[in-house]
Amino acid sequence: MNRKTDIVVVGSGLAGMSAALTAAQSGKKVTLLTHGAGTLAISSGCIDVLGYLNGVRVADPFESMATLPAEHPYSLIGGAETVREAIDWLKSVCRKGGIDMAHAAEEGNHTLITVMGTLKPSYLCPDSFNPDCLKDVHRAAVVTVENMKDVHPGLIIDQLHRYAELSDKEFMEAVLPCPIEHAHRNITPLDIARHVETPEGMKWLEKSLMPYAKLYPVLLLPPICGMKHSQQIWNQLCSALKVKIIEMVSIPPGVAGLRMRDVLKKALNAAGVYMVESAEVVRAEVEEGRCKTVHTLTASGEDAWEADSFIIATGGLLSGGISTAPGKAWESIFQLSLDAPADTEAWSSPDIFGSSFFASMGVKVNHELKPLNGEGNVCLDNVRFAGRVLGGYDFAAEKSGNGVALATGRYAGMLAGKE
């Protein structure tokens, strides 16, 4: 079977979905091929743009962007201006989909609260994660749900008190009774968030929070305020209980990431993007430096997908966009070499969070996100790369994962859309 559209996007993380939606909005016929659920499913759902540069906290991510090295994806796509435009675009997509995204009250990053009680710089977050209201109060309750193993108020409070700006606040531990049967499985924030989508779940949450809402003006919660209707549920709870609720950034499963994924999927659908799930791209046909087709493997066999241009947003090591073997690293679809040192030990730093080849390995591209060969020339003229498959940045140390995914995905979609 051979299908043709204008553009084929591979990958349904934030980069792939942003690319596909942007291209479709510019009038192109777009096919989105995806193998798994994309990393939004394990993401915080907040847009980290740039939190640290060489280990130093940045005050304003856009100001600091100008000092990034030339091979950093932000530098390649034009820096602050391009990134700001992508953020404004995502905000409008999310608003249409029912999630209001919030900037920090002052210029620069938010300082989000995590379920470990650590603070994390991030540029844009859903309203429900905005921690600004904590500044004006002295007391807050830290809430968990019984049997939720990954959220411990005692740990969160201990940790929050270690930050100068929070050391004098009074925090109280609160444990809500678990509203669902848990058998022998973990209770995660995702289970509770889904339950809260139901009328009985919503009633349960409101009733369980009531006693704490009477005592504390701010409640810190794991991300449990619903899924599809999270914004309404959060609004409703805040006004009914007369409190401010702050959802804390949580580890996988990524509740807020899934909320955003849902919004983007709906937008893709509305824009006419043809999305094919459970379709792993296993190879590509390339002729004279141009990609003709990519081929997916499904239970029914191999399918070929033809397009004028391709956007590859397959992620990094975790998602499979990058493959490795001792002394070798390559991009998985086109087998582009990533110039890995032959000595595998030189890939990583003795410090787990240290900077290293391993942390920032990825495809080298030009200003149009087209891949470059060893001589620095474009080697695939109608293929662009976006998101973690790109090299030149360390999403974990910089706290720039969703920022780079969004900005490069949108940029690749715009360029392909103009062709």
Added chain:
Amino acid sequence: MKHTTVVIIGGGATGIGILRDLSMRGVKAVLLEQGGIASGASSRFHGLLHSGGRYAVKDNEAARECIEENMILRRIGRECVEESEGFFVLSQQDDPAYEKPWVEACAKAGIKTEPVDVKEALRLEPNLDPGIKAVYRVPDSSVDGFRLVWHNAMSARRYGGEMLTHHEVFAIDQEGGKVKGVRARNLVTGEEVCISCDVVVNAAGSWAAKVVELVGLEVGVQPDRGTLVAFNHRFTSRVINRLHMSSDGDIFVPHGSITILGTTSFHADRPDAHEAPTEDVLKLLDIGEVLIPNLRSYRILRAFAGTRPLYVAKGSAAGRAASRGFHISDHSEEGLDGMFSIFGGKFTTYRLMAEKLCDLVCEKLGVHAECRTAVEPLIADPSPAMMEKAAKYFPVHSVPLVANRLGDAFPIVVEKAAAMKSNPLLCECEMVTRAEIEYVASDPSSHSMTDVRLRTRLGMGTCQGTYCSLRTIGALTECRVPFPLSPADNLRDFLQERWKGLRPALWGLQAREMELGRAVYAATLNIDGARDEQKN
């Protein structure tokens, strides 16, 4: 100033074995260990309970010791031994001329060998190379080093033996040619302790030479690095050995759901050469492929290294050619009365080594009690009623595992779990529940999450700490275990320790797992950034 009769330096299998033996004979003893219990070579080996087959040709005496001790440990420490049996396999690359002398040497040492038809062997072990030439069954087994040492320690405590972990000995005092006492520093608090005693036993393994340097003497101990690779799959049911002169990378040992491949033998310039280089890992994969052709398709869980304390008499061979036998020095021969050193040997023979040394110490002290370590089990079996009770508070299928792991502490932990509102599994890979973690964390020998890991196997499984470490530090912070490190620092150290084992094999599925780990702990939780932003 504290007083005891014997101070033992070193908390590995040998030192703890000595502590148990002396305590059972009624001799007062204190053990000092610079790290955690079994944190050196006693946990950094392949976990093979040797049948002795490996040494039969070269060192028949050592082989005989192995088979005798092997049978004793199956009895006294059966909670620590997985009776998996072993195959010796003649591969296409091995010299068939070795087969006959090997069979004869095994018979001479008292090791039962039974030829297995190659077709039958391939049916039992389908991952073996179909081209293998001959197979013999031997009584090899898998042994859990951590657990065996801990069970010895619990038994020693029951008899009054005392141990101080994270205590580094910095001086051995002497007067008139006789040892008087030992001074050590608590590495956690910085405090110094002085213990006066009549006898000092140096059982510091690869560190033995450093210990005798304190009294200006020398011993012939050469640390020898052995690297091992743990795979996230159990692809053999039995211990698999190559039927050839013992060499690198020729043993596969299955443990629970994993398999360990080892080992290399390289001269180490220091006793704590615990970094496993990628070079060693690649070498092990090359050699291992001869027996298991699809070896590279399995995910490597981690690589680790330990240092064997090889005994090298002056002018004799080092490395693979050095003796695996053990040696005891009575330093009175060099003018220092009351000091003994024991080194060399193998994990399998730790009990025998302890017995021989304790015989000498008792003779010196004029104690006539007999050694009973070969007959008395390390721990008593839990009662059926206790097992039944445990099934209410632990996942049912984990109860025997938990009982074996905890030994003496099992009833205490069951009662603890019964008193808790719930007892969730915090480490799903190794089935460690909150009650067990809280109990182990509150033991005086635990100072960090890494200590808890060593004893419970927390974070040693498939996720290598990615999922269990956050919830564990959460639980420990909530129950206010007074660790010296802040929660974030404790977690960072724990992950850093895991990283050391992941780094040497950072490709394929392992690299994938590590990117997830960095996404969770750095990108999402920012524990790297928190380092400078939090106060302790």
